[in-house]
Amino acid sequence: MSPGALARVMRRAAEPPPAEDAERCDLCAAPVPADHRHLLETTGEQVLCACRPCSLLFVREAAGAGRYRLIPHRRRRLAPVPTAPLGVPVGLAFFVPYADGSVRAHYPGPAGAARWEVDPGAWHETVERCPELATLAAGVEALLVNTVQGREQHWIVPVDDCFRMVAVVRREWRGLSGGSRVWPALDRFFAELTEQ
Structure with a gap:
């Protein structure tokens, strides 16, 4: 393991665990901040919470073969x-x-x-x-x-x-x-x- 990777693992281990009732990404289970993005699961029209890394996977329209769509911010x-x-x-x-x-x-x-x-x-x-x-x-x-x-x-x-x-x-x-x-x-x- 590289020194940088080891440092990242150690920082994560030192972080307090998220509260049990904290919202989590519906794709990877990582904790999400209050202003997180959402995905629409198109087959069931269900809104899913997404952490930043997972939401970035769906920025392009063709990502996820149409099963998931990133919900825009526009109002x-x-x-x-x-x-x-x-x-x-x-x-x-x-x-x-x-x-x-x-x-x-x-x-x-x-x-x-x-x-x-x-x-x-x-x-x-x-x-x-x-x-x-x-x-x-x-x-x-x-x-x-x-x-x-x-x-x-x-x-x-x-x-x-x-x-x-x-x-x-x-x-x-x-x-x-x-x-x-x-x-x-x-x-x-x-x-x-x-x-x-």
Whole structure:
């Protein structure tokens, strides 16, 4: 073993072990910092935590033979996007386009996110009105919309932000209408979104 390698092993051995509840990379089990990257496991549409070395393996689109996709960081606030043609029955939803041209709409509720297929013609019309939507990375970015109680929040976000929003709704929802906790929690969620 080289002196440099031996020094690295000794430094690692001297480091305190991570806390049992510390988040870990879902690929290699290394501890991950709070601002770690995420991968989308495409077959099950599951979000996985990734340490920096593992996330770098998936920077190129062809890495992982399409099974894993690195979720981007981009967040961009948009001017209001007309979503009525998309058939959204609620004011809080996100829309994920896929490489095959399909678009799935999701809306959160107390049991998780319900989803349905968006009419391709309606999505095409929406993209014509907001050409920036054509830049969404298939499967890993979404149009996030909140028009509840007169709000006008429209964002391009990574899908992991959408899943965090669904978790907020599940955690805070009470009764049939959501109760008094869910809407302030969603306001905090949207207030914390920053453009990247």
